[in-house]
Amino acid sequence: MKNFHHEGGCPVRDVLARLGDKWTLLVLITLKVNGTMRFGDILKTIGDISQRMLTVTLRHLETDGLVERTVFPEVPPKVEYGLTENGYSLMPHIEALVDWAQEHKEEILARRGLVDK
Numbered sequence: 001m002k003n004f005h006h007e008g009g010c011p012v013r014d015v016l017a018r019l020g021d022k023w024t025l026l027v028l029i030t031l032k033v034n035g036t037m038r039f040g041d042i043l044k045t046i047g048d049i050s051q052r053m054l055t056v057t058l059r060h061l062e063t064d065g066l067v068e069r070t071v072f073p074e075v076p077p078k079v080e081y082g083l084t085e086n087g088y089s090l091m092p093h094i095e096a097l098v099d100w101a102q103e104h105k106e107e108i109l110a111r112r113g114l115v116d117k
Helices: 011-019 024-034 039-046 051-063 085-112
Strands: 067-072 078-083
Touching (some): 011 024, 024 039, 024 085
């Protein structure tokens, strides 16, 4: 039997914890759909994310190698964010999940009692 205990640094747990937070998938999808973006544009596109949470999310994604941060030597400094090769390789899986969610959204909401059948 394969186990997924936290002890021993389960990679499945670690990756899913990062991808399963509130903002990560939205940031990745935003960068996939819009291409390279500046911080303020990402903030406007998502809308209800705080500057602090966007900063934390982008740092985590950069640390994990899914997003790259490019700083241009200008005054004031210009910073852009874009998906890395690893980030792009993850996108078909995220897009499949988004497609599944859109296909089953009404049924799920109805079962939750949020939508009339």
